Amino acid sequence: MRIVVTGGSGIVGGFVVRNLVAAGHDVMNVTRRPPRDPVPGAGFVQVDTTEMGQVVGALKFRGKIADAVIHLAALPNVWPVAASLPTEVWRINALSVYNVAEACAQLGIGKLVETSSVNVHQYMRSGGTIAPPRWPMDETTPNWVINAYGLSKIAGEATARMLHARTGAQAISIRPALVIAPDEYAMRISQMRGDRPKTWLSWSYSDAEDLAEAYRLAIEKDDLGCEALYIVNDDAFTDAPIETCIMQAYRDAGPLDIGVKGHAADIANAKAKAMLGWKPRHSWHDYEKR
């Protein structure tokens, strides 16, 4: 397929482009800065995705409209880009996904995969006073956000639904949790185990290579309709049992409904497995120093 990948120069983008090219797809990376390590065989065109005209132009490459679009272009919630003004995070993220979806509608592109996030569930930022109705969390857990980034992901998912409702296009929203690339495991593990251990929004994580595979499955498969899919590993990114982590983090939230224990992740990946036939192949334990 001829696939436009917006944001193909980012961390996840690089893995996605590489995965698609290896599978034989014709890929065009559309984003505002060129990739540091260009993937041989993938094209690049420099575009500001907040500009509608540029987006429409970019969805045609080598004279033909793309078959499908994978939208990753955004300001992610990772340092140093996370140090952006909230109004900029909002503007870039909300407008980019809108322009891409609108362009897909106008050009008759039948498949979009856009990038959402565990940040639609920012319950951990309530200071542990507000908990989700139950664990594991999944795609039916109510949204709860406190910042521009989380809001932009809610908006992105609603934008995907708009495209599907208007044109019938297949529109999938992929929700990674903490994304970990192969060369990042050592750093993340030491953050998780450090003297002042870092906590994220959940104890789930997404291996970057497994995540890229999910994007490919979501763009290749047909008849998926319009769905949000959590792409997270089976196991939790923590040493302590998951029920202990949850009870500690949410001790001020009142009665908790905890349906996970031991090494299981706090977010369920069953929907992605069932719909995409996806399975995680890498665990953080594979990267632990012996």
Add this chain to the structure above:
Amino acid sequence: MRVVVTGSSGRIGQQVVKELAAHAYQVIAADIARAPHDLPAGVQYIQADMTKPADAVGVLTFRGRKPDAVLHLAAIPNPTKDPPDVVYATNVLSAYNIVEMVGALGIPKLIETSSINWLGMDFRTQEWWPSYLPVDEFHPHQAQDPYALSKFVGEQAVEMIRNRCGTEVISIRPPYVVFTDWWPDVVRRVHEEPLSFASGLWSYIDVRDLAAAYRKALETRVNLHESFYIVADDALAERPVADLAPEVSEALGKKAKSLTGTQPGVDNSKAKRMLDWRPSFSWRDFT
């Protein structure tokens, strides 16, 4: 009580400013348009573009004082006259800038203008009808156009700031709003084109009643984010909606069987119950 009204020069905004000034609110009117000549006495005005974060700051810190509440009306009111990306960007950027500054400044209350098009029927291209009638605030949405999407996003934005800061937030969902000079033509359409109001489920509101609802929202304490359909008690129709609906579509006709008498397809009982608000104008007053 000191309040900022954004979008104050729009047709709804002007009525809201008038209503609040007449009830002893200290109003700061803000709009992208130049200052009008006919502001009510005592109303201050600032020209500002709410899609610019700095303008939102300026409006909410006007003359060095924070307002007690903000009524945000500034938006492009439909997707029929502007490119889709402009409609969406204008509405979601201005909504976000206001929400962010309300939170940052610790302004305790925000009333957001949503729309019956939070539901998403007026500008859809793929036909769909509600799964039950009358529609109430629980009924799910289906946005197909940038305007409807921007209204959904706007309500999510005010929920965000309530979650972060505890701001008291209300979303007002007006239906087809009728201005005083429109009534003769609207009444003509009721007689001659009764099915033309189908996408709004035959709901409507006189702008004066709508302005009163904004004031009631200011005066009502809410805990969670609450959205309200602000519609008249009766349908914008001579015949019962249950009789008109089958002429539009079989699907709609089936759902409309639950509507009786002059009941419109949108329910205003939440607004009446929680805001202690009553519509006082009916289209029948203008025949």
